[in-house]
Amino acid sequence: METEFTHNVKFKVSLSNGETLYEGKGDYKEIENELSPWQRLLLYTSTNNLEITSLSLYTDNGQTFNLPSAGKNPKFKIWGELEQPLDYNLFRMIAKEKDFNNGVIGEDVIVDWFTGIEAIYPTHKLQLWINECNTQNCWVCIVNL
Amino acid sequence: MKTNTTYTALEVLKELNTNFKFGEEEYTPEEVFGKGRIVIAGIRGIVDPKDLIKIQSKTTKLNIVVGVKAYELKVEADDEEYTITEEAQKVKEEQKPTEIVEETKEN
Numbered sequence: 043m044e045t046e047f048t049h050n051v052k053f054k055v056s057l058s059n060g061e062t063l064y065e066g067k068g069d070y071k072e073i074e075n076e077l078s079p080w081q082r083l084l085l086y087t088s089t090n091n092l093e094i095t096s097l098s099l100y101t102d103n104g105q106t107f108n109l110p111s112a113g114k115n116p117k118f119k120i121w122g123e124l125e126q127p128l129d130y131n132l133f134r135m136i137a138k139e140k141d142f143n144n145g146v147i148g149e150d151v152i153v154d155w156f157t158g159i160e161a162i163y164p165t166h167k168l169q170l171w172i173n174e175c176n177t178q179n180c181w182v183c184i185v186n187l
Numbered sequence: 188m189k190t191n192t193t194y195t196a197l198e199v200l201k202e203l204n205t206n207f208k209f210g211e212e213e214y215t216p217e218e219v220f221g222k223g224r225i226v227i228a229g230i231r232g233i234v235d236p237k238d239l240i241k242i243q244s245k246t247t248k249l250n251i252v253v254g255v256k257a258y259e260l261k262v263e264a265d266d267e268e269y270t271i272t273e274e275a276q277k278v279k280e281e282q283k284p285t286e287i288v289e290e291t292k293e294n
Contacts, residue, residue: 162232164221
């Protein structure tokens, strides 16, 4: 489904039963008037007593952005030796403003549009923010809880 | 649990009347925060027993996930007046900024 807000940045998630699921594929495509792919994933995990063991973002041109894993055998080995997240979350933020040119108020223009993921620890959250308008740009934040 | 009322996250977990297991370890509601995933009413990242949860009007049940186990708490309708539990009120008082009682002296 093509909309004004078709995402360039999508989630990829691994679950405690070994499944790996991708936003935009299979059961996790955007469907008008239904729960979002992320909400459907959360429903699936709670209904089936599953945990998210890793969360990353990907783009169709092959970029990936990875949070630390909570799995038993992460591909990036260092993560297996470090404190593992308790949980994960996905968020999206968008800001629009009116185009204003020569005294004429025009169309709405997107000024900021991010997809973000966070790894939740006992005392803080580690966030990755990706710019949907230019996926070459990524920021990391640590938020104290 | 009642609608239009604010509770602490600890009070919500105590309502389940159970301990919680992460792997082989078992924890009481007081001990479980920060040990694993806790989701209350869709709010992820509950790591502090003093996190405040307000149950909105017209809520009929509260979905809770601790680790891999999902729970459901029935909620009674009580929308007439907003209430806050004693524990939640204490937490709110602790969060108030400290009043400055001395003026800054100029150098």
